Amino acid sequence: MPKPAERRFFRADVAVPEARSFLRHVLSQWDIIDRSDDALLCLSELTTNVIRHAVPQGGYFLVAASLIDGRLRVEVHDQSGRLPHINCPDAEDVSGRGLLLVDALADEWGVQPHVPSGKTVWTEFKIETRQEPASGVIAC
Template sequence: MRAARTFAVETLTEWGVADRLDDVRVCVSELATNAVLHGVPSGREFCLRLVVDGALVRIEVRDSGGGCPEVTHPDVDDEGGRGLLIARALADDFGVVPHVPGKTVWLVLKVG
């Protein structure tokens, strides 16, 4: 996950987008972690894509696994299940695009 976070922050900084980098770091980390834990079959990888359109940063993570991620609301004592909930709370928009195989999970953050 470190490589994905570093790539995102360095790329956006190079592109002149310095606002909300902490939020970007958290969102990239959560989407990448979910892809590795739930969406990448053995021997495959995920793809991180960043798109800047004016005051919007779109973070996309594509994997080749099945299923569709859902935002859950875990109990206080649960040890997991908060990642997508946190990322979704930070984001201004969220969605999933199905592919064959896999899916792209995306978040949009308003910057500037």
């Protein structure tokens, strides 16, 4: 099982592609291609929400990834107590669909509030793991 990975990002528009690049690199290191597009899109939505709604100017957020029991978990940590919620945008609205996408793509997602402040918004994806053949066994 690979060691969890995490990285801090400062609030800036470039943080979204930087966070995606970070996760893409981690998934590559872990040899995960199954569900990587879903995980990357969900991370984009969560980091966009953090930048727009949760992190003050000059602040930062943390992205963490772990792999446990065939599940990829991607987390976004911030210091805001403001909890995300799913919107019901009209057809004319140009934003407000991020958590709808997360809800549709992730196998599970949720929010864990922190005391005294902050939260973690997490997503999980069931993934196929490569099974290594037992020592001395030749794969067909």
